[in-house]
Amino acid sequence: MAEWRKLLSAPAVEHVEKVFKAIDVDASGAIDSNEFFEAQKLLAKVAPPEFNVFDPEAVEHDDIDTDANGLIDLDEFAASLVGVYDILGDRHFGVAMERIQQAFAEKPLKRQGRAKRRAGYTAERMVIGEYKAPVHAKPAEDSVKLMATLTNPVDSKLAMLFGDMSTQAIKEIIDALEVREIKEGTDLIASGEFGDFFYIVKTGQFDLFAQRDGTMVKVWEAGPGYCFGEQALLYNAPRAATVKAAGDAVVWALEREAFRHLVIANRMKAFEQKKDFACKVPIFQDLSNEEIATVVELLDTEDYSEGEAIIEQGEIDDKMFIIESGEAYAAISGAEGEVIVKEYTRGDFFGEIALLLGTPRAATVYAKGDCTCLYIDRETFRRVLGPIQEVLKRNVGSYQQYADAIQQADDMEKTEQEKEDRASSKENDGATQVGRRRGVAAEKVTQEATITIVEKSEEDKQSLRELIRKTSDARMKICFGFLSDEALETVVSALAHRDVPSGELIIKQGDQGDFFYICKTGKFEFIKDEVAVGSCGPGMGFGELAMLYSHPRAATVKAAEDSTVWALDRQTFLVIKAGLVTAGQLASRSESAAVELPSEDGKAEETAAASAASKMAALKEKIAEDFKRPSLVTPCEKFVIESANFQVFGKVSPSQKFKMDKELEIRGNMVDVGSAEDALNTWGKKYSWKIDHGLKGAVVGGTLCQKGQKSADDPTPNQDNYCITVVQQAVIYGVCDGHGPFGHLVSYRLVQSVPHFIVKSSKWPKDIEGALKEGFLAAQDDLKQFSKTEELNLDASGSSGTFMVHIHNALYFAWIGDSRVTLGSWNRKAPGLKWESAEHSPGLPTEKERLLATGKGDVIEDFPGHWRLNIKGANYPGLTMSRVFGDFACEQLGVIAEPEQAHFLVQPADQWYVILASDGIWEFLESEKAIELTNKKLRMKGPVDSTKFVTDAARRRWEAMEGSYCDDITCIMLQLNMEDKNAASVETSLFL
Numbered sequence: 001m002a003e004w005r006k007l008l009s010a011p012a013v014e015h016v017e018k019v020f021k022a023i024d025v026d027a028s029g030a031i032d033s034n035e036f037f038e039a040q041k042l043l044a045k046v047a048p049p050e051f052n053v054f055d056p057e058a059v060e061h062d063d064i065d066t067d068a069n070g071l072i073d074l075d076e077f078a079a080s081l082v083g084v085y086d087i088l089g090d091r092h093f094g095v096a097m098e099r100i101q102q103a104f105a106e107k108p109l110k111r112q113g114r115a116k117r118r119a120g121y122t123a124e125r126m127v128i129g130e131y132k133a134p135v136h137a138k139p140a141e142d143s144v145k146l147m148a149t150l151t152n153p154v155d156s157k158l159a160m161l162f163g164d165m166s167t168q169a170i171k172e173i174i175d176a177l178e179v180r181e182i183k184e185g186t187d188l189i190a191s192g193e194f195g196d197f198f199y200i201v202k203t204g205q206f207d208l209f210a211q212r213d214g215t216m217v218k219v220w221e222a223g224p225g226y227c228f229g230e231q232a233l234l235y236n237a238p239r240a241a242t243v244k245a246a247g248d249a250v251v252w253a254l255e256r257e258a259f260r261h262l263v264i265a266n267r268m269k270a271f272e273q274k275k276d277f278a279c280k281v282p283i284f285q286d287l288s289n290e291e292i293a294t295v296v297e298l299l300d301t302e303d304y305s306e307g308e309a310i311i312e313q314g315e316i317d318d319k320m321f322i323i324e325s326g327e328a329y330a331a332i333s334g335a336e337g338e339v340i341v342k343e344y345t346r347g348d349f350f351g352e353i354a355l356l357l358g359t360p361r362a363a364t365v366y367a368k369g370d371c372t373c374l375y376i377d378r379e380t381f382r383r384v385l386g387p388i389q390e391v392l393k394r395n396v397g398s399y400q401q402y403a404d405a406i407q408q409a410d411d412m413e414k415t416e417q418e419k420e421d422r423a424s425s426k427e428n429d430g431a432t433q434v435g436r437r438r439g440v441a442a443e444k445v446t447q448e449a450t451i452t453i454v455e456k457s458e459e460d461k462q463s464l465r466e467l468i469r470k471t472s473d474a475r476m477k478i479c480f481g482f483l484s485d486e487a488l489e490t491v492v493s494a495l496a497h498r499d500v501p502s503g504e505l506i507i508k509q510g511d512q513g514d515f516f517y518i519c520k521t522g523k524f525e526f527i528k529d530e531v532a533v534g535s536c537g538p539g540m541g542f543g544e545l546a547m548l549y550s551h552p553r554a555a556t557v558k559a560a561e562d563s564t565v566w567a568l569d570r571q572t573f574l575v576i577k578a579g580l581v582t583a584g585q586l587a588s589r590s591e592s593a594a595v596e597l598p599s600e601d602g603k604a605e606e607t608a609a610a611s612a613a614s615k616m617a618a619l620k621e622k623i624a625e626d627f628k629r630p631s632l633v634t635p636c637e638k639f640v641i642e643s644a645n646f647q648v649f650g651k652v653s654p655s656q657k658f659k660m661d662k663e664l665e666i667r668g669n670m671v672d673v674g675s676a677e678d679a680l681n682t683w684g685k686k687y688s689w690k691i692d693h694g695l696k697g698a699v700v701g702g703t704l705c706q707k708g709q710k711s712a713d714d715p716t717p718n719q720d721n722y723c724i725t726v727v728q729q730a731v732i733y734g735v736c737d738g739h740g741p742f743g744h745l746v747s748y749r750l751v752q753s754v755p756h757f758i759v760k761s762s763k764w765p766k767d768i769e770g771a772l773k774e775g776f777l778a779a780q781d782d783l784k785q786f787s788k789t790e791e792l793n794l795d796a797s798g799s800s801g802t803f804m805v806h807i808h809n810a811l812y813f814a815w816i817g818d819s820r821v822t823l824g825s826w827n828r829k830a831p832g833l834k835w836e837s838a839e840h841s842p843g844l845p846t847e848k849e850r851l852l853a854t855g856k857g858d859v860i861e862d863f864p865g866h867w868r869l870n871i872k873g874a875n876y877p878g879l880t881m882s883r884v885f886g887d888f889a890c891e892q893l894g895v896i897a898e899p900e901q902a903h904f905l906v907q908p909a910d911q912w913y914v915i916l917a918s919d920g921i922w923e924f925l926e927s928e929k930a931i932e933l934t935n936k937k938l939r940m941k942g943p944v945d946s947t948k949f950v951t952d953a954a955r956r957r958w959e960a961m962e963g964s965y966c967d968d969i970t971c972i973m974l975q976l977n978m979e980d981k982n983a984a985s986v987e988t989s990l991f992l
Contacts, residue, residue, distance in 0.1 A: 004078040009090050010290040015097035016078045022104040030071035036080075042100045043084065086260070089271075090297035133258040136178040146174045146252065149200065154834075155226040156827045156910045158200070163829030164301070165266050173262055177252040182245045189229055189243035191216075197253045200227045204249025210241040212808070219694070219809055220905040221246070274299055274374060276347075277322045283352045298381065299374040302828065302940065304328075304367035311351055313364040314472065318378040319940075320351045326371030330363040333472060335523070335537040338364070351375075452572065454496045464492045464566065467518070467539055476518070476541040485660055495566040500524075500559040507543055507557035515567045516543045522563025528555040535560065620715040622741070627654050631790060632745055635665055639752040641725060641759050644668060645689060648992060649723035649751040650705055652744055656718055658966070662705035664992060668726070688989040691729050694809025696908045697977035699988040702947035708920060708968040719743040719799075720918045720968040723751035724990060727759055730807040731988060735970050736885075737819045737918035740797030746886045747799045749786060753779045754803060768805050769901050772814040776801070776885075780897035783886055796877050798886025801899075802837065802916055806974075806988075809906045811914065814899035816840055816883035818919045819970075823904065824931035826975065827911040831935040834912065835902070836927040840883040843867030847882035850894050857893035869893055912976045913938060920969030921950065924957035934973070943975040944991045 005013055023035045085093050150162045150170050162170060179202070182188055188206065189195055201224050208220040208228065219241065222228055228243055274296045278284050284295060301324065304310055310321060313333055323344050330342040330350065341363060344350060350365055468480045468488060480491065500506050500522070507513060509528065518541050526534040526542070533555060536542055542557055626632050633652045641647065646668035653663050693699060707718040719738035724731065732755045738747035758764060758775030765771070779801075787794040800817025813821050818839040825831050838844070842851055842859045851857055851869060858870045869879045869890065879890050885897055906912060915921075915930060922930075930950055937946040951969055958966040 004075060004082055007082045008078075008085055009293050011090055011294050012085055012093055012097075013078075015094050015101075016081060017074070019097050019101045019104070020074050020077055022101045028071070030073050031077065032071055036072050036077065039077075039100055039104075040080075042103055043081075043096055090294055092297075094294065094297070131257060131261045133172055133176045133262060134178075134255070135175040138174075138177075138179065142179075143174055146177065146200075147171075149225050150174070153225065153830045155907075156825060156830055156912070157227055157230060157907060158225075159827045159829035160909065161227075161230065161263065163827075164270060169262060169266050173254065173259065176258040176262075177254050180251050180253050182249045182251060184245050184247045184249075186245045187242055188245060188251070189239050189241065191240065191242040192238050195229055195231075195239050196256045198227065198229045198256065198259055199243075199254075200252040201225065202250040202252055205246040206243050206249065207246050208241045208243050216242065218905075220907055271296055274324075277324065277374060280347050281320075281322060281349045281352070283320075295376065295381070298376050300376070302373055302375060302936070304371045304373065306367060306369050308367045310365045310367060310371070310373060311361050311363075313362065314360045314476075316360050317351070319375045320349065320377075321365075322349045322374040323347060324372045324374050327368040328365050328371050328373075329368055330365045332363045335535045335540060343368075452496075452569070453493050456493075456495075456497070460497075461492050464495060468492075471539065471541075473540045476539075491568065491572075494572045495568050498565050498567050500563045500565055502559050502561045502563075504559050505556055506559060506565070507553050507555070509553050509556045511553045513543055513553045514570050516541060516570070517557075518566040518568075520564040520566055523560040524563060525558050525560045526555045527558060623654065623715055623717065626742075626745065627652075629790070632792075633748070636749070636752055639756040640667075641727060641756055643759065644725050644727050644755075646687065646726040647723070647755070648687075648725075650718075650721040650748070652717050652748045654717060655715075656707040658707055658709035658714075660707045660718075662707075662718055662721070662970075666992070686989055686991050689726055691726070691731070691988060692808060693806060693988065694908060695906065695910075695977050697979055699806070699974060699976055700943055700978045701972060701974040701988070701990045702942075702944035703972050703990060703992050704947050704951055705970040706951070706968070708966045710965060712964070717744040718968050719747055720920065720970040721747040721751045722916075722970050722972060723755055724972075725755040725759075726988075728765075730765060730805055732758060732803065732805050733916055733972055733974070734801065734803040735819050735916045735918055735972060736799045736801045737817070737920075737968070737970070738797070738799040740794075740887070742792060742794060742797035743799060745792065746783065746794065746797055749783060750779055750799055750801055750885055753782050754801065757782070758803075758805070765807060768807060768810070768812045769814075769903065772803065772805065772812060772899060772901060775803075776814060776816065776897055776899045780885055784888065787888070794886045795889035796887065798884045800881060800919070801885055803899075804914065804916060809908070810903060811906060812901070812903045813837060814901045816885065816897060816899050817881045818922070820917060820919075820922045820927065822915045822927040822931060824913050824915070824935060825911060826913050826935045826938040828939060831931070833928045833931040835904070837902070838900070839922075840881050840900070841867050842869040842880070842882045844882070850896075851882060852894075854892065854894045857890075869895070906976060909977060913943070914972075914974040914976070915950070916972045916974075917950075918968065918970040920958075920967040921954045921971055923954075923967060924961055925950075925954050938973075938975050938978075942978065943973045946975075947971050947973045 004016075008016065019039065020031070023031050023039060084096075088096065147170065150158060150173070151167075153159045153162070162173070165173075177200070182204070188199065191210065201222050203224055206222045206228070207218050208222065209216045210219045211217075212219070222243075228241075229239075231240065275292060278292055278295050278299070284292065287295065299322075304326075310328060311317060311319075313331075323346050325346060327346075328344040328348075328350075329340050330344070331338040331340045333339075342350075344365070351361070353359065465488060468476065468491065471480075480488070495518070497520070506517065506524070519536055519538050521538055523535060523537050524542065525532055526536070543553075644667070646666075648664055648666045650662040651665050703722065703724075705718065705720055705722055708714075710716065721736050721738070721744075723734045734751055734754055736747035736750045738744050740746075754775050756775075757778035758771050760778075761771035761774040763770035763774060783794060786792070800815075800819040802813070802815040802817075802819040802821050804814075804821060805812040811823070815821060815837050818841075820839060821837045822833060823835040824833050840847060842848060843861060843865075848859050848867075851859055856872055858872050860868050860870055862868055867880065869882065870876060871893065877887070877889060879887060879895065882894070883896050883898065883900070884890075887895060913935075915934075930953075933953055934946045934950050937949050941949075950973070951971055954969060955966060
C-alpha cells in the first residue's frame with residue numbers, strides 16, 4: 001500500500017481516487033502539470049473559509065517533478081494532498097474534494113506541456129510521538145500575557161487554531177514560542193519563499209502585501225495579538241504574501257514542526273472523544289466505521305449558559321445535539337405552564353428527528369449550568385452520507401420509534417423530487433403541493449380558490465395580530481409561523497368568532513375536520529379513546545392536522561366551561577399558504593367599511609384635541625398631495641448606474657401601518673434564486689452574485705426595513721430607507737433615517753443619489769475614501785437643487801446616512817448622524833464587538849467646538865447625555881445631530897454633510913459581521929449588547945433570523961421605554977465567511 005493511504009482516512013482515500021479519476025480524462029493513470037496545478041488552484045478556492053490552504057496565486061506551472069513521460073501518477077498526486085488533509089480533516093477535505101471532482105467533470109482540461117515539481121512542495125509524513133517540542137525560557141509575565149492572547153484572542157485565526165485546545169496543550173505551545181526583535185522595514189516574510197515559522201505580534205505593527213492584478217498591494221495589517229504565517233506550520237507551501245515591519249516590533253515565533261505536532265495531537269484526541277459520543281447515539285449505530293468517522297468530522301460545537309434554550313418548542317429546525325459536557329433538561333409548555341419531561345447528561349442526545357424532518361420542536365431544552373453541545377444539521381448529513389432514512393432502513397427493526405418519521409421523510413423526499421422534476425421540465429399544472437403526513441396526500445389549491453372575509457373590530461384585529469406573531473404555542477407556530485405580514489392580514493380577516501357553551505364537543509375523534517381553532521376565552525379538554533389527555537386555554541390552538549392534511553380528528557375536544565374561539569377553515573388556510581391571495585387582493589374583494597379608530601382620551605382638553613386633529617388632518621392632506629407628484633415619489637432616472645449589475649432601494653409608500661415592510665425597487669439582471677430550504681428561513685427573495693471579495697467563505701446578509709408608529713393614527717410614510725448596489729467587484733450598502741416633515745422624501749432621494757455620486761467620482765474605485773467623501777457632498781448639493789426645483793422646504797427636514805463599500809477584502813465605512821454601523825465577530829471562541837461608529841451628537845467635544853465657532857448657535861444638554869442644537873437665544877430647531885443631510889437652516893450653525901470614515905482589512909478566514917442600522921435599532925440598544933445578542937444566533941441560525949431577532953429586541957425596548965411609540969427600523973446584517981451550503985465561497989447572497 002502506498003504511504004499516503006496510511007495517512008488518510010478511508011473516506012479521504014476514496015475522495016482522492018475519485019478526484020484523480022475525474023482529472024485523468026484519458027484513463028492513462030497519470031496527469032500532467034497543468035492538470036495538477038488546476039486541481040491545486042481549485043482546492044485553494046473551495047477549501048472551507050476557516051482554513052488557509054494556500055494562496056492560489058502562489059501556485060505556478062514550473063519545477064514539477066514528473067516521471068520519464070512528464071506525468072504525475074496517483075501516488076504522487078495523493079501525497080501532495082496529505083498536508084492539506086492534516087489541515088482540513090475528513091469533513092472539510094471531503095467537501096473540497098467533491099467540489100473539485102464536480103468542477104473537472106463539468107469541464108475537463110486538455111493537457112498542456114510538461115514541468116518539474118518545485119522542490120519540497122510535497123507534504124511530509126508526521127509521526128505522532130517521535131517529536132519533542134522545544135522549550136524557550138521567558139519571564140512569567142510574558143507567559144501570562146501569551147495565555148491571555150491564545151485563550152481570549154482578538155484574531156479569529158488564533159481562535160481557530162487554539163480555540164479547542166486544553167490548557168496544558170496551550171502551555172506547551174507557549175513554552176515553544178521564542179521572542180524576536182524586528183527592525184522597521186524588515187521583510188519578516190517574503191512572498192514566494194518557503195517559511196518555517198509562525199508569528200504572533202507582541203508589539204508594533206506589520207503590513208501584509210500580496211499580488212493583485214500584477215501589483216503588490218497592501219491587503220492587511222497585523223498589530224499586537226494578531227498572527228500570520230500559519231501556512232508554514234501546516235503545509236510546506238511558498239509564502240503567499242510579504243510581511244513588512246511598519247516600525248520596530250517584537251514577535252513570538254513558533255517553528256512549524258512544534259506547532260504541527262501539538263495541533264495534530266490535540267485534533268486526534270478531540271476526534272476520538274467525539275467518536276465515542278457519536279457511537280452512543282442509536283440513530284448512528286448502524287453506520288460503518290468510515291461513516292462514523294465522517295459524522296464526527298461533521299459535528300460542530302456550541303456553548304450554552306445556565307437557563308439558555310438550546311432548542312425551543314415550536315421552532316422549525318434541522319439540528320441534532322449531543323451533550324459533550326454539562327447537563328440539560330427538556331420541558332413542554334402547555335395550559336398549565338412548563339413541565340420538565342426529561343433530563344440529559346454527558347453523552348446524551350436529543351433532536352434526532354430533526355435529521356429526518358424539519359418539523360417544529362416538541363419541547364424546549366434548557367442548559368442546566370454551563371453546557372457544551374456537539375451538533376449536526378440535516379443538510380450536512382445528507383450531503384455526505386445521503387438521506388438519514390436510507391441509513392436507518394439498513395436495520396429498520398431497531399428503529400420502530402422512528403417508523404412514522406421515516407415514512408414521512410420518504411414522502412417528503414419523493415415530493416421534493418417531484419417538484420424538481422416539474423421545475424426541470426418547466427411543467428406547471430397550476431397546483432401547489434402543500435405537504436404530506438404518514439402517506440396522507442395534501443390537497444391541491446387552484447387559482448380559482450376563494451376565501452371568506454369576516455368583519456371584526458380593529459381591536460380584535462390588533463389582538464389577533466399580536467397573538468399570532470408573539471405566540472409560544474407549538475400548534476400556532478406550525479400553522480402561522482411562516483406567514484408574511486401580508487398573509488397575516490389575510491388570516492386575521494378570515495378568522496371567525498364562535499361561542500362554545502360548556503360541554504359542547506367542538507371536535508369529535510374520528511371525524512373529518514375542516515377547521516383550526518384558537519381559544520379566545522375559556523378552557524377546552526382533549527379526550528382520546530375516552531381518556532383525558534390534555535387541555536388548552538386562551539391563546540392556544542388545536543385541530544392543526546385538518547389544516548395541513550386530509551386527516552381524521554385524533555381526539556375529541558370539549559368545552560370545559562363557556563368559551564369562545566376564533567375559527568379558520570382549511571380551504572382558506574391552504575389558499576393563504578399557497579400564496580394565491582394577498583392582502584391587497586383581499587382588500588379589493590372586501591366590501592366592508594373601514595372600522596373607526598377609538599376616540600381620544602376624554603380627559604384631554606377639548607381645544608387641544610381639536611388642535612391635534614386639525615394638525616393631523618393637515619399633515620395627511622400634505623402627504624396625500626406629495627404622492628400626486630411623481631417627481632417626488634418615483635425613481636429618478638438620472639441616478640441610474642449603468643455599470644451596476646444590481647440595485648435595490650426602498651420605495652415611498654402611502655398608508656403603511658406599524659411593522660409593515662418597505663416596498664422595494666429592484667433593478668438589474670439578477671433573479672430570485674431562493675430555494676425551498678431558504679424559504680424556511682426568510683420572508684423575502686434571495687439574490688446572489690459572484691465577486692472576488694477576498695474571503696474563504698460566502699457573504700450572506702439579511703435585510704429589514706419596517707414602519708414604526710408615532711401614534712394610533714400615524715399618517716406618515718416610513719422615513720427610513722436603504723440601498724444595495726453591486727458595481728463590478730464592489731458592493732455599496734447604505735441606510736438612511738429621515739426626519740422632519742419631508743424626511744421620507746430626503747431619505748428616498750439619498751438612497752438613489754449617494755451610490756450614484758460615489759461611483760461617478762473620479763476617485764472611484766482607486767480611492768474609496770475619496771469617492772465616499774465626494775459622494776456625500778455631491779448628494780447634499782443635489783438635495784439643495786432638488787428643494788429649489790420642487791419648491792420643497794428642507795430647512796427642518798433631513799436624514800442621517802451610513803454607507804459601506806465592500807471591495808476585495810476591504811470594508812470602507814462613511815457616516816453622518818445617528819445611523820450606526822457596528823463590526824463584530826461571530827467566531828465561537830472569540831465573539832464580541834470589534835468596532836462601532838460614533839454618532840454625531842452636538843455634545844461631542846470636537847463637534848461642539850465647530851458648532852460654537854460660528855457664534856450663531858447654542859448647544860444645549862436637555863437631559864444627561866442628550867444634546868440639541870438651537871439658534872442662539874432661541875428654542876429651535878433642536879437638532880440632535882451635528883452632521884446630517886438636508887436641514888439647511890442649520891448649515892449656518894456649523895452642521896455639515898462631510899462624513900466621518902473608517903476602514904478595515906479582513907483576513908480570508910475572519911468570521912466577522914456587520915450591522916448597518918437606523919436609530920430604531922440603536923436608541924435603546926447599545927452596540928455591545930446587540931453583538932452579544934446576535935453572535936450565537938448567527939452561528940446557529942444565520943443572518944436572516946438574526947436580523948429579525950435584533951429587531952424584535954429593539955422593539956421590546958421601545959415598548960418598555962416609550963409605550964406604543966416606536967421609531968421606523970432598518971437593519972442590514974452581513975455575515976462574512978459563512979459556510980453557506982447553497983453558495984460558492986465567492987458568492988454574496990442577500991435576502992430582501
